Amino acid sequence: MKNYIKFLPFLAMGFLSCEPELDNPIDEADFYTAGEADFSNYVALGNSLTAGYADGALYITGQENSYPNIMAQQFAKVQVTNDFTQPLMADNAGGLLLGGTQILSNRRVLAVGANGNPSPQIYSGMLPTTDITNVLSGPFNNLGVPGAKSYHLGFQGYGNIAGVPLGTANPYFVRFASAPQATVIEDALAQNPTFFSLWIGNNDVLGYATNGGAGVDQTGNLDPGTYGANDITDPNVFASVYSSMVTALITNGADGVLMNIPDVTTIPYFTTIPNNALVLDTETAANLTGFFQAVAGIFAQGAIRDGASPQQAQALAAQYAISFSAGPNRFLIDVPVSQMNPLGFRQMTEEELLVLTINQQALTQGYGSVVLTPEVMQVLGLLQQGGQPTPEQAQLVLNAVSGIDDKDALDNEEIENIAVATAAYNATIKGLAQEKGLAFVDIRALINQLANGGIAFDAGTINATFVTGGAFSLDGVHATPRGYAAIANAILESINTTYGSTVPKVNIGNYGTVTLSNDVQ
Amino acid sequence: MKKLLLLTVFTLATAVTYAGGYRVSLQGQRALGMGHTGVAVVNSAELGFFNPSGLVYLENKLNISAGVSAVFSDTVWQNDEFGQMARTDSPVGTPFYLYASYKVTDWLALGLSAYTPYGSSVAWEDDWAGSHLVNNIELQAIYVQALASVKLSKYLSVGGGPIYVNGSVNFNRNLNRTLTDIDGNRSNVTVDASGVAAWGWSAGAMFTATEKLRVGFNYRSEIIIEAEDGDAIFNNIPNSPLTPFANTNFDASLPLPAELAVGLSYQFLDKWLFAFDYNQTLWSVYESLDLDFENPGIPDSENARNYKNSSVYRFGLQFEATDRFTLRGGYYFDESPVQSGYFAPETPRNDSNNFTGGISFNVNDRFAIDAAVLYSRFDEIEASYDFYFENGQAAPFEGIYKNSAITLGLGVSYKL
Structure with missing residues (x-):
């Protein structure tokens, strides 16, 4: 008997190693399915919206809440995936330096003024530390480049620092292009993605729109090399570059999802200041x-x-x-x-x-x-x-x-120019999605829903109202983390429908809205 | 008898499963071996907890029992709609007891007890999906009690005494689901109060029908831990007048509910003892966990609990195998006081079926070593906490929980 006693502790240790186990744990391999898709190497292409840009800047927490990063985390619950890498900024101040000189301003935060009213202000709590001369080594799964238009993704030299002062290169892409002459699409293809998302074309009308139509509607001009920053891209140019990118991305059998372009006139940038004020x-x-x-x-x-x-x-x-x-x-x-x-x-x-x-x-x-x-x-x-x-x-x-x-x-003619071009781009995007059997997301409908009633979540509704609506960040164009989470959910839903996968959505109530800080000048 | 026992066990086990808030029933290794029965068992100084009136029946002049348990308890939670999963990594709980009784005369025994009937330690991963409800909690209450046990007649004894409680609590949670500082660190608060004193009492009676059959009754009063001027430390708060959270003091009260026990013990076949206890814990006193912050600019925190009184059914069996060894086995069904919609992850307990075993080794006539093991079996439960609000709108926290707990206990008994 005495001999058994000394084994008692060991017996007990055997029990202890038994952690509580659920009958159907979600981390078991077959709980969720990827369906016909393979999310093991997901690459996201796009512009600022894909990068996780918000509040007028790119910064770490915004990138962490980018819709591709949110999606990648959900993909990882479905199958074994590569780490989703992003070209993270150096700080949460936003803003960019070129050789120590600031070339893009810090993010905005919601600050309370002396009059007690909150308003978006430029954050000055820390100096920006992201210098574009400090080139990151990739590859990066999130290839969203703030400011990129459709034709920029295939533009050689878009990541060449020498072109930044001339306006021919993009300071964000300079930071993480694999080489100065590399294109965004090349850097995507080099990773041999099994799954991709492409959301591009917003800036092909947005620059024109946010500058009050001061640019030129280039419809009819097939040479994007002659376009200014705030011009509307010719829909045929868009169709041509867009379809060649999609074709290149699916050549190796990758599946993917295409997102269309929202009606820019429904975003707070244009709906906050009434014309009858x-x-x-x-x-x-x-x-x-x-x-x-x-x-x-x-x-x-x-x-x-x-x-x-x-x-x-x-x-x-x-x-x-x-x-x-x-x-x-x-x-x-x-x-x-x-x-x-x-x-x-x-x-x-x-x-x-x-x-x-x-x-x-x-x-x-x-x-x-x-x-x-x-x-x-x-x-x-x-x-x-x-x-x-x-x-x-x-x-x-x-x-x-x-x-x-x-x-x-934006006068009536300018609004019409934007609407015509957007409709043409969207026809191209949807047509290609159908033709190639890719998932398609009607982001335009999603943003319209935000502007007309909003999107419900477990503790309320997010809508397109500036500052308080919860969906749009303090620049009135880009989303909040919660807004990006809603976008991620819409994309996941389309992916699940198209590919028969069961990737779980996220609870958008767990994602924040605008950032509060009185560290402003 | 045995058949009846088995039948009862079976019936209960198939009934709706419901465990016991932050009540920790580990107040004696001998009792624990027998399903933590003891209100009618005259066996050792453990009576100092289970039923002080029985102390006078102990044969020896001086009886001492002491012990400590190691509670290994963890919880897993998942929400398959959103693909979320979290596990606790809770520290090992170590409830202890120390009982001493001294028989002054044939009809009077005096005693002193120290034990820890309430406590909780639950540690989720920081910033997990339910972090707006709790990141971690550490609750401790040490009871110290002076006792008197009086034999009124051959058949009846009474006993009881005042209880002094020293309590402490440390609790951390995030302020809500999304608030962060500029770098994305979640805003959170730690409330800490220790050395909180409170008083209560317990009293019991024991009826000895025959040499073999005893019936016991015991009641322990409710004790409210009133934390005053505890420390509330706020971390990662954005620099904004819209979030006026600064370190301050808080008041809060946490009930250690009253408990009622009735039971019997029956000696048979010379060496066997059967015991049954019924406990009711009067949890309905725990309506809400409210933190009243001293700083008027900080909104008070109100968290509905709305517990209900809960029952525990305990069965135990003891066999004196040899002069040296006594073997024990037991079962109890522990009903959760948590009502539907109030399942908060700071005490994520549902009903449990509990299986116990124990052994005493008599080193010599005076000194014995007591060991016990408890395995608590919980069913998986789909549950939610529906009383968390954001801007006045309820945001239920739901998912599937599964608990596991194993407890090892070691103690000593001494008699002179």
Whole structure:
């Protein structure tokens, strides 16, 4: 008996090694299936959205919450996968240095001002430390390059540091290109991916859009070498480079997923500042109406003086007799001077949009309507008494009109240009997905849903409202971690449907929204 | 008798499975060997916990029992909808006891006890999926009790005494599911209170029907640990007026619920003893775990618990194999006080079926070594905690839990 006792502890140790085991643990090989897909070597191609860019910058925690990284972590629950590598920045300040000189600014954070109101501000809690002269050695599974357009992914020299000051190279790609002349697509193919995602084309319209359409719609121009940074890419150029990339990626039998391009006019960058934020009281409305009657009168007189018939003059002048009412009124925008609009301004239409970066302080001081100086008031008084202003005084009145600059607004024609190009790109993307049997994700529908009601999660809803909506980061264009998680879920759903896989989604409630910090200047 | 026992065990085992909050039933190796029965068992100074009224029946003048257990307990959790899995890596719990009784006269015995009936140590991986509910918790309560046991008649004795409790708690959780500092480190709070004193009492009675049959009753009062001015340490808080979390003090109260025990013991075939205990732990006192932070700028933390009273059914058998060896075996069914929707991962216990075994080795007439082992079997349980709120909206934390626990106990008994 005594002899048995001394074995008791060993018997017990045998029990102890028995950790609690579930009947169907998810880490067992066959709990989830990859279906017909093989996620063992996943490579993501795209732009800033793929890189995990947010708050106007690229930084580590944003990259960790990039949709490809979120997806890769879920893939790893389904099968044995390679580590998903990303060209991580050096810090969470964002911003880039070139030889010690800052070339791109830090991220934004939500800071509370002296007035108690939170607003996005540039984070200044630490200096940026990511210098693009410090080239990382890859390969990297996440090949998202902030700023890249469709044709950039195959552009030699896009990662050549010598081209950065010239605007021909991309500082982000410089950091991790395998060689200065390597292309993004080459660096993807060199990894022989078993699975890829491609989300490119946003910047082919976005640069044009965020700059208020100041660039050129290059539809019809098939040479992207002649395009400026803020131009719209010709849809045929897009179709050509896009299909050649997809073809190259699937040549070795890889499966993949293609994402389309959202309607950029639904993102907070364009929906936050309403075009009718000119809120007037009754007296000011009346004054402004009076002012524009004066403008119309002065214009008519001038036109008659210049030889127009009174009917012609009145007909043209009528467009300037804009009337304002108490409450919200739409702003005025500058338009090109033309025969039909010789003064070159008009009131905005309901559909037209203002950009997030517009100087809101200026809007409260007459930008978008009239800057009423004492001198102008003097002339108006003179007119009211039936006096005749001098030509200089008349010009003073006309000059007081302060329409919104082209770069701060998207007018109807620009919106139409964007819509036409986006629709063409999306037709290409969907067509290719169908043709090649790839998974397809309608991100456009997803973003529309964010803008119209939102997407529900276990503790509420995320929507496209700036700052508080939870989906968009503080730059009004890119997603928050929670927004990227929602995107990852949509992509996973499409992959599962297409390939018969059962990759689990993520709980988007576990992903954060905007970052709070008062470390700002 | 044996048949009846088996039948009862079987019936219970197939009933709905439900274990016991942070109650740790390891108050004597001899009792533990027999399914932790003892309210009607006159065997050793372990009566100082199970039923002080029985101390006067101990044959020797001085009786001392002491022991310590090692609790190896872990939990695994998974949520297959989102592909999440987590395991605890909990430190080994070491509840202990020390009982001494001295028979002053034939009708009076006095005693002193120290034991640890409540405690918990659960450590999840930091920042795991349920980290907004708990990262880790360490709860300890040491009971010290002075006892008197009086024989009123041949048949009846009573006993009891005041209890002094010294409690401590250390608890860490993340502030919510997403808040971080600029570098993505999760914002969290550690609350720590130690040396919290409280008082209570216990009393029991024992009815000796025949030499062989005893019936016992014992009641231990509820004791509320009122932590005042504990330390609340906030970590990784963003520098923002929107997150005004600064280190402060807190008040909180944690109940150590009352417990009622009734039971019987029956000696048969000379060398055999059967015991049955029924325990009820009055957990319904544990409605909510609330932290009241001193700093008015920090919102108080309210966490619904809403426990219900829970029962434990215990069966034990003892066989005096030789003069040197006594063998014990037992079973108990431990019902969880946690109600549906309130399953929080800081005490992730569901109902359990428990199997025990024990042995005493009499080194000599006075000194014995007592050993016991406890295997707790838990069914897998799909459970959720539905009372975590974000911006007023409930965000349930759900998944499948599975517990395992094994306990090894070693003790000594001395009589003079």
